[in-house]
Amino acid sequence: MQAIRGRMIINVMRGCLSEVSATLKSLRAQLAERDEGDALRNGLLFSLDMNLAAIHLLGIRLMEAESAGEVTLSGAERVVLGMAGSFMAEPVARLIDDALEGFAVPDERVGRELGRAAPGGRLQ
Numbered sequence: 001m002q003a004i005r006g007r008m009i010i011n012v013m014r015g016c017l018s019e020v021s022a023t024l025k026s027l028r029a030q031l032a033e034r035d036e037g038d039a040l041r042n043g044l045l046f047s048l049d050m051n052l053a054a055i056h057l058l059g060i061r062l063m064e065a066e067s068a069g070e071v072t073l074s075g076a077e078r079v080v081l082g083m084a085g086s087f088m089a090e091p092v093a094r095l096i097d098d099a100l101e102g103f104a105v106p107d108e109r110v111g112r113e114l115g116r117a118a119p120g121g122r123l124q
Contacts, residue, residue: 001078004099007069008110012095013081014062020084021055024048054080073100091116 004010028048034041058077065071073081078100085096091113099105 001072001074002102003070003072004105005070006099006105006107006110007066008107009095009099009105010062010066010069010071012092012110012114013085013099014059014066016081016084016088016092016096017055017059017062020087021052021059023087024052024055028052055084 004013028045031041031044031048036042058080061073061077062071081096082100085093085100087093088096095105095110095113
């Protein structure tokens with residue numbers, strides 16, 4: 001697999017995972033309030049926990065890779081990031097898709113595209 005290069009795109013991917021994780025944690029908290037004997041509740045909690053674990057592990061890998069500015073992801077990790085990226089607004093979704101598809105996403109491009117999308121031209 002081709003490595004993804006660039007500290008900023010790796011940071012964007014981590015941020016994406018953090019947003020998805022926060023949403024899943026919120027859903028988990030809502031489900032936890034339901035009757036403990038409810039099979040649907042328990043199945044959904046298990047599914048949410050498994051997804052949160054996968055996201056957490058991938059986030060750790062990205063955090064460790066960020067200082068080097070390069071990461072090589074497995075097929076499963078690419079799928080998780082692709083799915084998480086699909087929930088993001090433009091230009092974040094496009095930047096992540098481009099990186100996962102093997103296109104170069106240098107720090108300059110990330111800064112330019114996110115700077116344009118942010119109010120006042122600042123990075124979010």
